[in-house]
Amino acid sequence: MKDEIITNSIKLFNSSGCKFSMQELANELQISKKTLYKFFSSKEEILTYIINESFDEVHQKQHEIYKSNLSIEKKLREILTTSFNRQDSINMEKTKEINKYYPDLYKIIEKRYREEWTLVENLLVEGKDKGIFEYWSLSYIIELMKYAMSLVILHLNKSTTYKSAIAVSMNSLVDGIKKRG
Secondary structure: OHHHHHHHHHHHHHHHHHHOOHHHHHHHHOOOHHHHHHHOOOHHHHHHHHHHHHHHHHHHHHHHHHHOOOOHHHHHHHHHOOOOOOHHHOOHHHHHHHHHHOHHHHHHHHHHHOOOOHHHHHHHHHHHHOOOEOOOOHHHHHHHHHHHHHHHHHHOOOOOOHHHHHHHHHHHHHHHHEOOO
C-alpha cells in the first residue's frame, strides 16, 4: 500500500504540484483519509519520504559505481550523473514549487544534495595524483559541483529534462578539470 501511496502522490504532484491534498490522494487510491493517515501523517511527510528514498537510492548506486572496475574519470562522471528509479516519473520542474510552499522541505533537498561527496573527493584526488585531472582547489571544485547540482532544479524548463541538465552540467565541470596535453 505504501508504494501505491507514493506512486499516486507522484502522479498528483506531477499534475497539481504541491497543491494536491490528502483527500485527493485518498480519492485517487479509493481509500479513506483515515487509512491514508495510517501510513503518512501529512503530505509533507510523503514528500519527505520520496526525497529521502531517492537520495538514499542514488547514494547506494554511487557506492556500487565507486567499487566497480571503471576508469577514474568514468566513475566520476557516472557518480555525478546517477539517477534514481522514480526520476523519470517525477516532473522535476514542479519541484521548484517545494521551495515556495515547503521551504523547510526544500532545505532537506539542498542538504541531501550536499551530502555524500566523499566518493567524488576521493576520485578527484586520485585523478589529480595520476595526472588525469588538474585543479587548484579540491574544496572549490566540490563546492562548484554541489552548487551546480542544486541550481539545476531552479533553472529547469520544459525544453530539457533533469537528467540531461545534470549530465550537461556535471560533464562540463569534469571536462573543465581534465588535464590537457
